[in-house]
Amino acid sequence: MTHPSDTGPAPVLALKDVAKSFGAVRALRGVSLELFPGEVHALAGENGAGKSTLIKTLAGVHRPDAGRVLLDGEPVVFHGPGDARDAGIAVIYQEPTLFPDLSIAENIFMGRRPRRALGRIDHKATRAATVALMKRLGVDLDPDRPARGLSIADQQIVEIAKALSFDARVLIMDEPTAALTGSEVARLFGVVRTLREQGAAVLFISHRLEEIFEICGRVTTLRDGAWIASEPVDGMTEDDLVRRMVGRDLDELYPKQDVTPGEVALSVRRLTREGVFTDVSFEVRRGEIVGLAGLVGAGRTEVARAVFGIDRWDAGEVVVDGRPLTNGAPSTAMTAGLALVPEDRRAQGLVMDMSIERNIGLTGLRTTVKAGLMDRGAERSRALDWAVRLQVKYARIADTVNTLSGGNQQKVVLAKWLATGPKVLIVDEPTRGIDVGTKAEVHRLLSELAADGVAVLMISSDLPEILGMADRVLVMHEGRLTAEIARTEATEESVMAAATGRAAA
Amino acid sequence: MTVTTPEQAPVAEAPRGGGARLVDRVFKMRELAILAVFLVMIAVTQAGNSEFLSEQGVKDLLLNGTILVLVATGQSLVVITRNVDLSVGSTLGISAFAAGTYLHGGGDPVIAIVLAVLLGVGFGLLNGLLVSLGQVPALVVTLGTLYIIRGVDSIWVGSRQITAADLPGSFVDFGSGGVSAVPWLALIALVVLVATAYYLKHYGSGRELYALGSNPEAARLAGIPVRKRILAAYTFCGGLAGLAGAMYLARFGNVDSSTGNGYELTVVSAVVVGGVVFTGGSGSVYGAALGALLLTSINSVLPALGVSSVWGLAINGVLLLLAIAVDRIVAVRVASALKRKSAAARTAAAQTPVQAAQSSARTTVRKGDAHDA
Ligand SMILES: Nc1ncnc2c1ncn2[C@@H]1O[C@H](COP(=O)(O)OP(=O)(O)O)[C@@H](O)[C@H]1O
Ligand SMILES: [Mg+2]
Numbered sequence: 086m087t088h089p090s091d092t093g094p095a096p097v098l099a100l101k102d103v104a105k106s107f108g109a110v111r112a113l114r115g116v117s118l119e120l121f122p123g124e125v126h127a128l129a130g131e132n133g134a135g136k137s138t139l140i141k142t143l144a145g146v147h148r149p150d151a152g153r154v155l156l157d158g159e160p161v162v163f164h165g166p167g168d169a170r171d172a173g174i175a176v177i178y179q180e181p182t183l184f185p186d187l188s189i190a191e192n193i194f195m196g197r198r199p200r201r202a203l204g205r206i207d208h209k210a211t212r213a214a215t216v217a218l219m220k221r222l223g224v225d226l227d228p229d230r231p232a233r234g235l236s237i238a239d240q241q242i243v244e245i246a247k248a249l250s251f252d253a254r255v256l257i258m259d260e261p262t263a264a265l266t267g268s269e270v271a272r273l274f275g276v277v278r279t280l281r282e283q284g285a286a287v288l289f290i291s292h293r294l295e296e297i298f299e300i301c302g303r304v305t306t307l308r309d310g311a312w313i314a315s316e317p318v319d320g321m322t323e324d325d326l327v328r329r330m331v332g333r334d335l336d337e338l339y340p341k342q343d344v345t346p347g348e349v350a351l352s353v354r355r356l357t358r359e360g361v362f363t364d365v366s367f368e369v370r371r372g373e374i375v376g377l378a379g380l381v382g383a384g385r386t387e388v389a390r391a392v393f394g395i396d397r398w399d400a401g402e403v404v405v406d407g408r409p410l411t412n413g414a415p416s417t418a419m420t421a422g423l424a425l426v427p428e429d430r431r432a433q434g435l436v437m438d439m440s441i442e443r444n445i446g447l448t449g450l451r452t453t454v455k456a457g458l459m460d461r462g463a464e465r466s467r468a469l470d471w472a473v474r475l476q477v478k479y480a481r482i483a484d485t486v487n488t489l490s491g492g493n494q495q496k497v498v499l500a501k502w503l504a505t506g507p508k509v510l511i512v513d514e515p516t517r518g519i520d521v522g523t524k525a526e527v528h529r530l531l532s533e534l535a536a537d538g539v540a541v542l543m544i545s546s547d548l549p550e551i552l553g554m555a556d557r558v559l560v561m562h563e564g565r566l567t568a569e570i571a572r573t574e575a576t577e578e579s580v581m582a583a584a585t586g587r588a589a590a
Numbered sequence: 591m592t593v594t595t596p597e598q599a600p601v602a603e604a605p606r607g608g609g610a611r612l613v614d615r616v617f618k619m620r621e622l623a624i625l626a627v628f629l630v631m632i633a634v635t636q637a638g639n640s641e642f643l644s645e646q647g648v649k650d651l652l653l654n655g656t657i658l659v660l661v662a663t664g665q666s667l668v669v670i671t672r673n674v675d676l677s678v679g680s681t682l683g684i685s686a687f688a689a690g691t692y693l694h695g696g697g698d699p700v701i702a703i704v705l706a707v708l709l710g711v712g713f714g715l716l717n718g719l720l721v722s723l724g725q726v727p728a729l730v731v732t733l734g735t736l737y738i739i740r741g742v743d744s745i746w747v748g749s750r751q752i753t754a755a756d757l758p759g760s761f762v763d764f765g766s767g768g769v770s771a772v773p774w775l776a777l778i779a780l781v782v783l784v785a786t787a788y789y790l791k792h793y794g795s796g797r798e799l800y801a802l803g804s805n806p807e808a809a810r811l812a813g814i815p816v817r818k819r820i821l822a823a824y825t826f827c828g829g830l831a832g833l834a835g836a837m838y839l840a841r842f843g844n845v846d847s848s849t850g851n852g853y854e855l856t857v858v859s860a861v862v863v864g865g866v867v868f869t870g871g872s873g874s875v876y877g878a879a880l881g882a883l884l885l886t887s888i889n890s891v892l893p894a895l896g897v898s899s900v901w902g903l904a905i906n907g908v909l910l911l912l913a914i915a916v917d918r919i920v921a922v923r924v925a926s927a928l929k930r931k932s933a934a935a936r937t938a939a940a941q942t943p944v945q946a947a948q949s950s951a952r953t954t955v956r957k958g959d960a961h962d963a
Binding site for chain 1: 792793794797798800801803804805807808809810811812813814815871872924925926927928929
């Protein structure tokens with residue numbers, strides 16, 4: 086444990102021996118943390134390690150069961166998020182917390198708006214301040230449009246703008262970069278550096294280790310709710326950090342098995358959805374993992390949705406195991422053996438207030454219904470089976486899904502679809518926002534499924550993941566398939582060239 | 591392999607963009623649509639019966655609408671916070687009788703009105719406390735208070751009745767008088783309406799009502815005093831129901847233990863027809879007021895056209911379903927328009943190749959793992 090507490094300035098914000106439990110789950114046990122002015126401090130740990138809980142304790146959302154929160158060295162009790170904010174603590178939570186009906190400007194300044202005479206809101210000043218913030222972040226979002234319908238990345242940007250909108254002494258960010266593109270992250274880091282120079286303390290969570298090494302001075306690691314270490318980042322290697330987080334040396338991150346592809350399982354022919362994607366044709370064979378690469382917005386998710394029948398297509402054909410699918414009918418796609426693990430698990434993959442077992446059971450309703458009644462026993466045993474196979478970390482299988490950490494939620498989504506025994510599995514950004522340990526597990530699982538003869542189509546913006554896992558790489562650019570690259574020829578350069586439309590495919 | 595240089599992409603000054611205009615337009619349209627339906631209905635009736643828009647006719651139209659407009663205004667605030675107050679009918683009834691009893695005993699009209707409002711405020715506070723403290727849906731809680739207040743009212747009132755003869759002349763005159771065709775009561779309702787609309791748009795706490803109806807969890811995280819706001823909305827709603835009770839007394843002069851029975855359903859219909867979304871977060875009190883006006887005038891239009899008034903209820907129902915259907919369709923359209931807009935913006939933003947290469951570089955996780963094929 087090395088920190089400059091004896092010499093330099095006092096910590097602005099600190100936790101001392103904090104414990105917090107949710108029922109039987111001990112999310113934090115005896116965790117201490119000190120944030121100094123002018124430092125960017127990383128918080129590392131696997132999914133479920135307690136990072137978000139720690140942040141919510143600092144933000145006044147949770148009250149610690151034991152231990153203290155110290156502000157400028159003095160013990161404080163935050164009675165709610167408002168108290169923490171008034172103390173100068175800005176928080177970007179892991180899940181966006183926007184008001185869909187209100188404008189972006191209102192979202193940013195909710196609760197702290199510029200005022201005119203008689204306490205009225207100064208709408209003009211609010212708007213101008215929003216425009217200035219957007220400029221500072223280098224994005225082009227209309228301050229007057231409502232937050233409804235914003236992409237996850239744009240929601241995240243609004244969250245960041247919200248946190249920057251007041252002169253915070255402490256900025257806390259829970260995985261702010263999970264959905265952002267490279268240039269957006271670079272801009273965010275520029276802003277973070279400025280804040281650091283102005284003397285703010287920044288607490289930063291990310292599963293992208295290289296981001297931690299890039300911007301953070303010190304790192305605190307948590308494992309299973311326990312404090313493991315607080316140390317300077319300098320002199321550490323990524324492997325050191327992973328070992329702290331996981332508690333062991335990590336197996337291979339891309340455990341791809343060699344498989345000889347079987348017959349064609351999924352065949353997409355000249356699929357077109359006007360204005361979204363055009364003339365998309367490809368095949369996925371049994372046992373194959375086909376990567377679908379491209380920039381965010383290239384139309385990959387939209388193709389997956391159309392193939393699965395969520396959106397209608399305007400022309401073309403989708404054939405599974407030799408049988409054409411009906412346009413716009415997810416139920417026939419499911420019957421044909423297709424499964425889709427969506428990108429936005431909160432909105433599309435899970436019923437957050439329902440139990441883990443019911444969520445896993447949702448897709449199998451037809452097989453676990455007996456004489457019109459649900460067979461709860463069958464549902465439970467099937468859910469347990471998959472939860473165990475995927476090593477989901479939960480207290481009880483009857484707990485609601487929203488109590489799980491992000492990586493475990495993703496496993497539940499996977500379990501839900503794997504429980505249908507699919508022939509063709511489409512996964513959209515399967516490891517976004519997931520820690521390295523869980524990521525390796527998901528990769529192992531995909532590889533095993535392929536080895537069992539499942540045809541896998543993997544959409545991913547994580548290039549190393551595509552290169553490490555795919556037998557073949559398809560690349561999309563502006564709604565068209567621009568390249569098909571064999572595993573042996575796929576490199577970052579060849580894929581990116583096609584993704585940006587620079588290659589003669 | 592990490593990126594450190596934030597490159598300077600040209601950033602356009604954010605224009606007052608299509609998204610907001612689109613939504614603005616939809617909501618203005620929503621209110622304009624009700625206004626149009628209302629005006630067409632009046633015009634048709636006038637064409638069929640030229641007596642309809644006489645001075646007395648207009649006055650009746652406004653008087654009938656006034657009380658519903660008041661209660662609907664209060665109800666809108668509650669519905670905007672993703673709650674509902676079903677006890678407004680009972681509150682209206684008991685405040686009307688209380689004010690009547692007080693006046694019958696020789697009380698002052700102004701104090702009688704204040705008394706009715708205070709009584710309503712009291713019941714509003716009760717509702718607000720129960721809803722904001724208990725983790726029970728507002729629908730159930732206020733259904734409970736609906737019966738409790740009605741029960742208390744019945745026990746207290748029994749078979750008694752207040753009639754116009756029990757009331758001072760000045761109070762009755764206030765109920766029927768006005769500036770030419772515009773009754774005093776309508777003016778009061780208008781003032782309340784405009785003030786409420788202004789408050790909702792221009793005050794932080796007003797916007798917070800929308801925020802907490804739009805996403806309650808986010809409201810909590812934003813430090814909005816959720817309980818306090820809900821309590822305030824219910825109190826305001828109760829107060830207006832009380833005021834409406836006093837007005838009911840002034841207008842009709844006739845109150846018994848069943849006054850306001852079933853009124854809550856009319857109020858909720860008016861609010862929903864007026865475009866206040868039942869799941870909270872959006873809608874305006876002007877819309878609700880127009881909805882109230884529309885629903886009440888149907889009851890005047892039918893007799894004027896010689897149609898049996900039994901059709902009134904069925905027509906109300908059809909309007910309600912129509913309103914919900916239209917809202918649903920519009921919401922889906924707007925949502926997909928907004929999605930398209932944001933997708934377009936992103937594609938445009940993601941175009942520069944440099945940027946793309948950077949995004950690839952950034953995602954390298956562990957050296958040496960990627961190319962183990
Ligand atoms: N509100 C809650 N109710 C019950 N359990 C919770 C709640 N919040 C978090 N947990 C549990 O606490 C543990 C830590 O979760 P979290 O802090 O979200 O981890 P991290 O952010 O590091 O992924 C997990 O096991 C999670 O399931
Ligand atoms: Mg977390």
